[in-house]
Amino acid sequence: MATALAAPLASQALAGEAWAADAPGAAAVIPPTLDELLKKPVMLDAALSPDGERVAMLREVREGDKRLAYLRMAKVGDYDNTTQVLLGDFEVEQVEWASNDRLLIWLRFDKGQDGKPTGIPYDGDFIPIPVRRVMAVSPDGKNPVALFGNQKRVLRRDFNLAQVVDVTPDDPDHVIMQIWNYDYDCWALYQVNIHTGEAVVSERGSPTTDGWFLQNGRPVLRYDSNDSGTSVTVSARAPGESDWKVYRKFRRDELKKLENFDVMAATPEPGVLLVASLATMDDAVTVRRFDLRNLTMGEVVAHQPGRDISGVFCDERSGLVASRYLEDRQAYLFTDPKLAAHFKGMNAFFGNECNVRLYDVDQTHNRFITFVSGPRQAGGFHLYDRTARQYAPLGDTRPWLDGRLASMEILKVKARDGLDLTAYLTVPVTPAAGPRPMVVMPHGGPQARDGYDYDLWAQALAAQGWLVLQPNFRGSGGYGKAFAAAGHRRWGDAMQWDVEDCVEAVVKSGRADPGRLAILGASYGGYAALMGVVLKPDLYRCAVSRAGDSDLNQLLTYARRDEGADSLTYKWWVRLVGDPKTDAAMLKAGSPRQRVGEIKAPLLLYHGSDDHIVTPEASRDMAKAMKKAGKPCEYVEVKGEGHNGWAEAEERRFLERAIGFIARNFQA
Structure with missing residues (x-):
């Protein structure tokens, strides 16, 4: 793997590939086979540089058991002159600009240089475990470095070195990553240089810590889980403070969200976060300000009557662009009302039968990458220019399904x-x-x-x-x-x-x-x-x-056994399903x-x-x-x-x- 990352990246055209290949052609209305539905996508990801001038498109070609991952990098609007960067026979997961000058690429390896599967022997068996790494490159595909490149022991030992938890706009030379620190048997945060790959420890957790939430590169919330990971104790540390303060314990659902305290984003204001909350007086999940200094919920930032807010969309500097919720299709509440008209136009462009999801945005909120999907569209990336009021297709994930879906x-x-x-x-x-x-x-x-x-x-x-x-x-x-x-x-x-x-x-x-x-x-x-x-x-x-x-009694019995009768998880299931002490007949009937x-x-x-x-x-x-x-x-x-x-x-x-x-x- 080290050899692969150190090798020069080729910037050349791929045989049989052209920008026009994404254009859908005429296709007979024949239902797709299961093989076609499960076939790997050819367009994997897209990212817009913070200044909105460059776009990176992650693609993959497969022929039989062979695969070739590559990048297309272009100046916005000049798609005929793309830099094509061959990555190789890797599972490439995503791309993201860490700055205008460096692009991060997430790689996954299922086998080593010797061709053998990666993993560990255990109890007479072999457990396959993929190796995940992050590489940084320049916009021309040159100067590649592996993050944690200076940690030779870590590179040899750790399977997962791909958890980037914060891209810090005020420090364009570094990102913050989380890995397991074997010396202290705990998770730790590292400041990693995206030009050299050098990593330095910046924070260590306790043995029960499973992660942090960061604001502008600094940990402001810490999550400590129980053994099963079903309940989480949240501690806070406002800017300028040195000690962690326990805030509250929360139940974690099967989607890994905290009940009534799902932190959605930081804000540009130090010590203030955006949290999805369902307060007593609310009719639906709303977005509120949360003040780390006094650990209190503040004013409502976004609320849609009768609909739960499911997330927020922010720019690189944590500026809130929109809060999202679901009607039948994806909908947004925009902080800038003028953007609502543009979003309406985006939907009209696709015949009002797709979900237009805001995916990436430049710092001026002029150019957006959107991911578009619908019942008859498996998914595709498009770039919208607000000033020009124009859409440009970047690529469909599965173009062979176009016109053939129910x-x-x-x-x-x-x-x-x-x-x-x-x-x-x-x-x-x-x-x-x-x-x-x-x-x-x-x-x-x-x-x-x-x-x-x-x-x-x-x-x-x-x-x-x-x-x-x-x-x-x-x-x-x-x-x-x-x-x-x-x-x-x-x-x-x-x-x-x-x-x-x-x-x-x-x-x-x-x-x-x-x-x-x-x-x-x-x-x-x-x-x-x-x-x-x-x-x-x-x-x-x-x-x-x-x-x-x-x-249902078995469900409750296992929850009580694993979590305890006083646990948040068991109390949740009792509220949701019923109480075996008082609802025995109902539980049996159900x-x-x-x-x-x-x-x-x-x-x-x-x-x-x-x-x-x-x-x-x-x-x-x-x-x-x-x-x-x-x-x-x-x-x-x-x-x-x-x-x-x-x-x-x-x-x-x-x-x-x-x-x-x-x-x-x-x-x-």
Whole structure:
């Protein structure tokens, strides 16, 4: 690896590659195969220099088992004269400008110079572990250095030297990185020179510290986790202070966010951060100022009635540009009202059927890189010039899918108790003579949500000629406090009724065949799939549950065992699901494993052996209960995989098996 980083980078044209290659050509309306949907993207990332003058585009070419990663770097508007920098046979993850003069490139190695896989031997087995590094180069692709290049022992020992936690605009020669310090057995922060690669320790944590939040290169929050990582103690240190002050302990959800204290960004004002919070008087998650000096929440910076703010978009100097939330598509609240008109124009450019996400911006807020995706667009990078009011395509991630993806419709459904629901119906590109088979796909969380966007699973199912229905049932996130709370302790009934009401609406429209319905989901969606065939045994031909809970008492028992009855995590689950002391009957009624006798549909259960969010016992025990009751059930446990983020090969096997399972049952 050291040899590869030290080698000169070639600036030359690639055979068969041209700027015009990104232009979509005419394509027959043929649904994509699973191989095409899972094929690696050719456009991986894009970054805009702080002065807005240069753009870097990270691309990849694959032929069989061979891959070639390369950069295109150009002056904005002069895309015919690009510098093309060959990187080599590496998994290149992302690029980011550390300054106008240096570009950071994240590299991942799965094998060493000898061709052998990277990893460690353990207990007679070999655990593959990728090696991750960051390289810095000049805009012409020259003067490459590996960050931590002066730490030879660290380079030999550490697999992951790629955690850049702050790019400091006031110090354009350095970035701050986090690595494990073996001398002190703790995480540490290092100041790393992006011209020489030299690294110097700037801060060390305690044995329980798992990270920091920085403002202008200085740690101002420290996160110390319990052993399972489900609860986090936050300590603060305002500018000018030397000691850490404990602020509060928070529950961490499966998305790794802190409940009611998700720090979104720093601000240009020393000691002031932007935090997503749900205060008692708020109807939805808002963005507030948080003062490190007195540890108090301040004024509301962004609020959208009935919608949760999910993040913020800032410039290189922490200037707030916009706060984002989700309607059906991506929406923003802009600090500069004039930008709202430009954003409206950006959406119109794509026919108002895509999600235009602000991705990068120059310091003057004149040029933006946007990432654009939608049901019929797998994703692409575009550069918008505010002054010229012009869009320039930088590249699509998967151009071979253009014009071949299924469309999506937004459905407004009235639940049986009058609650307003939204669902999304993916419609295959192939014509149909009559009602189609339909797969119902409830999302996980449950306080997550689906939206109007590209969805791999939905597209894979729609490519079979099936409708795909994604309901945002009560208890989903994104719609504010009341909608989320409406799902508390209603896992086994009202949340399922919402799914059923959305299914009924599509069936009554005549578009879905009531004799060919299936239900598939992961995590909470897997639970909903199992509960669906309990409550409506004659509605679905089959159900697929990946990493789904099957017994609510078991869920609570494991949370209490692992976290303790007084833990934030256990109290959260009691609030969300029910209390075993007072809600025993409700919990039993909402547990598919306790009601297998009512199930008629065949089940396919899938679970990762290393899942620490939903224990694999949930699926194992469900499979045993089905077998004991003489009910058809297939169970697959995937060794070494967790709750999500599965390896590409395992993701492929899951989709292949799930599609095959559903197809057989539709034909039965």
